[in-house]
Amino acid sequence: MVIPKIVSAAAIATCLLFILAGVAFAGEIKGVVTAQGMRSPEGIVVYIDAIPGKTFTPPTEHAVMDQKKLIFIPHVMAILKGTTVDFLNSDSVGHNVYWPAISGNKKLAHNLGTWPQGVKKAFAFEDIGVAPLLCNVHSEMAAYIFVAPTPYFAVTNAQGEFTIKDIPVGKYTLKAWSEQGKPVEQPVEVSGAPTTVNLTVHR
Numbered sequence: 001m002v003i004p005k006i007v008s009a010a011a012i013a014t015c016l017l018f019i020l021a022g023v024a025f026a027g028e029i030k031g032v033v034t035a036q037g038m039r040s041p042e043g044i045v046v047y048i049d050a051i052p053g054k055t056f057t058p059p060t061e062h063a064v065m066d067q068k069k070l071i072f073i074p075h076v077m078a079i080l081k082g083t084t085v086d087f088l089n090s091d092s093v094g095h096n097v098y099w100p101a102i103s104g105n106k107k108l109a110h111n112l113g114t115w116p117q118g119v120k121k122a123f124a125f126e127d128i129g130v131a132p133l134l135c136n137v138h139s140e141m142a143a144y145i146f147v148a149p150t151p152y153f154a155v156t157n158a159q160g161e162f163t164i165k166d167i168p169v170g171k172y173t174l175k176a177w178s179e180q181g182k183p184v185e186q187p188v189e190v191s192g193a194p195t196t197v198n199l200t201v202h203r
């Protein structure tokens with residue numbers, strides 16, 4: 001079949017429009033978090049707060065929290081509300097996982113029990129907030145799961161850097177949570193171009 005030139009030109013123009021629209025309707029926020037009075041700017045969760053009227057489908061893929069050489073890995077994990085976390089035990093000793101509350105709400109405390117090497121336990125986090133993980137076998141073990149209201153979050157690296165990608169264009173509140181520092185927030189506007197936001201967290 002011969003496609004008239006005018007049709008193919010229109011098709012190309014339509015494709016270009018969709019591509020341009022895609023670029024225009026998603027942006028990214030990147031920046032550096034400075035941690036004042038804290039050991040390190042690593043492991044700080046930077047996230048876009050709840051967007052009124054918007055709900056997000058959690059990923060089918062599970063997040064993984066490991067216990068290895070008596071350490072939770074990673075120390076700070078951020079997930080979207082509803083995400084299932086697989087808790088592993090990579091040590092030859094038994095480990096327990098429990099959290100005494102989520103963001104201070106003791107009704108959301110949960111104990112997954114104690115299990116040996118090679119066994120994993122899964123838990124779906126349906127409540128927004130911070131779950132401080134502990135192991136009742138090893139009192140020095142601690143980690144945090146940050147359950148975010150949107151999929152637009154990142155955890156800072158050792159330099160305090162973060163990038164949040166594929167954010168729809170709009171005006172939001174950008175927040176930061178850290179183990180040691182006070183929470184901070186600031187308004188942010190996401191456009192088609194990358195937005196740079198630098199934050200300072202105080203202990």
Ligand SMILES: [Cu+2]
Nearest residue numbers: 095135137138
């Ligand atoms: Cu343990």
